[in-house]
Amino acid sequence: MQRVHQSPTDPEFVQNPYPFYDRARAAGSVVYWDEYGLPCVFGHAAANAILRDRRFGREIPADKQRPIAEHTAPFYAVEAHSMLELEPPRHSRLRSLVLRAFTSRRIEGMGDEVEALARSLAEKLPEGPFDLLSHFAEVIPVVIIARMLGVPEEMKDQLLGWSHAMVGMYQAGRTRAMEEAAATASAEFSQFLRDYVETRRRAPREDLITSLIAAEEQGEKLSTDELISTCILLLNAGHEATVHGIGNGVKALLEHGGPRDWLSAAKIDGTVDEMLRFDPPLHMFTRWAYERIEVMGHVFEPGDEVGVMLAAANRDPGMWDAPGRFDPARPAKPHLAFGVGLHFCVGAPLARLEMARALPVLFEVCPKLRLVGKPAYAGTYHFHGLTRLLVER
Numbered sequence: 001m002q003r004v005h006q007s008p009t010d011p012e013f014v015q016n017p018y019p020f021y022d023r024a025r026a027a028g029s030v031v032y033w034d035e036y037g038l039p040c041v042f043g044h045a046a047a048n049a050i051l052r053d054r055r056f057g058r059e060i061p062a063d064k065q066r067p068i069a070e071h072t073a074p075f076y077a078v079e080a081h082s083m084l085e086l087e088p089p090r091h092s093r094l095r096s097l098v099l100r101a102f103t104s105r106r107i108e109g110m111g112d113e114v115e116a117l118a119r120s121l122a123e124k125l126p127e128g129p130f131d132l133l134s135h136f137a138e139v140i141p142v143v144i145i146a147r148m149l150g151v152p153e154e155m156k157d158q159l160l161g162w163s164h165a166m167v168g169m170y171q172a173g174r175t176r177a178m179e180e181a182a183a184t185a186s187a188e189f190s191q192f193l194r195d196y197v198e199t200r201r202r203a204p205r206e207d208l209i210t211s212l213i214a215a216e217e218q219g220e221k222l223s224t225d226e227l228i229s230t231c232i233l234l235l236n237a238g239h240e241a242t243v244h245g246i247g248n249g250v251k252a253l254l255e256h257g258g259p260r261d262w263l264s265a266a267k268i269d270g271t272v273d274e275m276l277r278f279d280p281p282l283h284m285f286t287r288w289a290y291e292r293i294e295v296m297g298h299v300f301e302p303g304d305e306v307g308v309m310l311a312a313a314n315r316d317p318g319m320w321d322a323p324g325r326f327d328p329a330r331p332a333k334p335h336l337a338f339g340v341g342l343h344f345c346v347g348a349p350l351a352r353l354e355m356a357r358a359l360p361v362l363f364e365v366c367p368k369l370r371l372v373g374k375p376a377y378a379g380t381y382h383f384h385g386l387t388r389l390l391v392e393r
Contacts (some may be wrong), residue, residue, distance in 0.1 A: 001030055001032050003031065004033055008381040009172055010102075010214070011219060012379050014381060017283065018315055018324065024312065025316065029041065036307060038286070038307045039300075040309055041296070041309060042316075043296075043312070043313060044314070044316035046317065047308045048313070050201050050287055050308055051285075052246055052340060054341075054342065055291050056290065057087040057224055057288055058086065058087060058286075058288070058296070061074070071180055072156040074183040075183050077186070078186050079229070079286070081228070081229035082236070083229075084233055088341075088342075091342070097217055098215070099214040099298065100211075101211035101215045104210075106148070107353060108353070110147075110148065110353065113147065113160075114357040114358055115357045118136075118140060121140070122364075129372040130391065130392075132391050133388055136358075136362065137247045137267075139156065140246070141242035143156055145238055149209050149231055149234070149235075150196075150207025150208065150209050150210065151209075157318075162188065163177075163185075163235055163239050164234045166185050166189070166232070167236055170383070171381065171382070172381045191226050193231050199326050208234075209231065214292055238350060238351060240383055241281045241282065241347065242354050243385060244383065245276060248386065249272070249275035249279075250362070250391075251279075251371070252326045253275075255360060256326050258321065263294065263363055264360075270332060272359075273332065275355070277320075277335035277337060280383065280384065283381065283384050284310065284311075285307075287308060288306075289302055289304045314336055314337060369392070371389075371391055372390040375388075375389050376388075
């Protein structure tokens, strides 16, 4: 197995990780990334195979679990009930219950609200250079998920603060201060939701929290801790995906001559998928091997962890012609921006809906939108999003 070297916090890598991905992919189907201390896969075939193989999973094997530091305990108390970190049978039960409440009908029913919110925000955009992330991209997903949950949307800044602090736990090079901030946010967010859930038990409404409380399968319901973790997951994961999906997508559009006809009703779905393939919000996801498995000639032993490089797989020349070119007209093929298999992102339909309904409105209201300066990515790997997106109407 070839070894590759690349600091995930190196400024050049942060701004453009794709040349490294190309080198790593060329080095072999499975390569060892020294800085992570992990075998990793950078090609589409290997990534797709691992994500679909039930012999790999997210749940840490018992003999690989490490003691939880006391100052991070509140964060991991939430993680312990997150379906993102669990495997069947518990994962199956949680996902089934969540999907009974987070239905496609409920998501589709938010389309007009997304469009109305996008129009309201777009019409209020300031004159002169402004940050599209803070004025538009960050607002839409947090307001929509707040409305769906039934949480007052006036709390959006507090929800964003909690979300940003918690996702810091997944970043390369996290510090003790980041861990303490994540723990504080986890405790405060959990207590808020615990009180809110009890209020909804006494006074049900037509919202997602009430539906999650009521969801039942074969006599089983979500416990309060599971419900809290699910709500936090829907906000944190959904928010990060949509903010960076919109930000990275608008950047790509403007760097390639503007939206042209790419945001028309006939082409918007393909354009959204190309945005997600070309520059996705999440670049790395890990899996654990639960038994001896051979993948592309490499044997994983039980307890081995592997890094699955989603963004690298999305630029695999064995899957796409000229994968480094942004081309919304390219033939549709399944990308891995939202994963695949058992842990396919439950919020993917909502993220796609928000992008598909919000972006046409943005460019309808601001047809002359243009970049001001060169956008810069934040050092938040393995998330990949901009620090800000300065534009002018």
